[in-house]
Amino acid sequence: IYSDKVMDHFNHPRNVGIIEDADGVGTVGNPVCGDIMKMYLKIDHGVITDVRFKTFGCGSAIATSSMATEIIKGKTIEEALTMTNAAVAEALDGLPPHKMHCSVLAEEAVKAALADYYTKR
């Protein structure tokens, strides 16, 4: 039921970890399952130069977060803000409909981290 890309990002998630001196940190919880996701960003002149995430969430949450970090790395803040969970799921060749709620975590964590960045400045 899961695409090869989902399985790949689940088994070998990219950019897992934390950034000690992050410029923005976003923590979001999933109202459906109660899982938590934390996203760390380094930002230089409006460009996301590094990103890491940590989650206790399920395979779909891990795969979408991993893909989301690859999508936004090297992008400007404006570009990152246009990333939707549907686009992340599409980049993974889709998710089962009942697991789309997991992909919301990644989008919201990026937005929360960017909001944190603006608040801190």
Add this chain to the structure above:
Amino acid sequence: IYSDKVMDHFNHPRNVGIIEDADGVGTVGNPVCGDIMKMYLKIDHGVITDVRFKTFGCGSAIATSSMATEIIKGKTIEEALTMTNAAVAEALDGLPPHKMHCSVLAEEAVKAALADYYTKR
């Protein structure tokens, strides 16, 4: 928010995998989050001699399944049937209330695998 035992079983889950010639296989889905769990049993003279599981579920599902396999290994079918998700969560020194629904997967997968065993005989 997670106990040391939960983190231990999440980071080093016991008995992950499949059993090719299993005597009973149980597949269950979680109505809350849509996650799936598969449990494989080897049974000899009414005793569970081996057990493996596979899940795409979250950290709490992984930890409870791992603990559940340790609890039922070497037990009789009758003893295994009395294992509740609350007992598994307690053996892990507890789970956050909003993650208790994840522990249900382990209990139900064991029961489904035992039902499959009885159906096959």
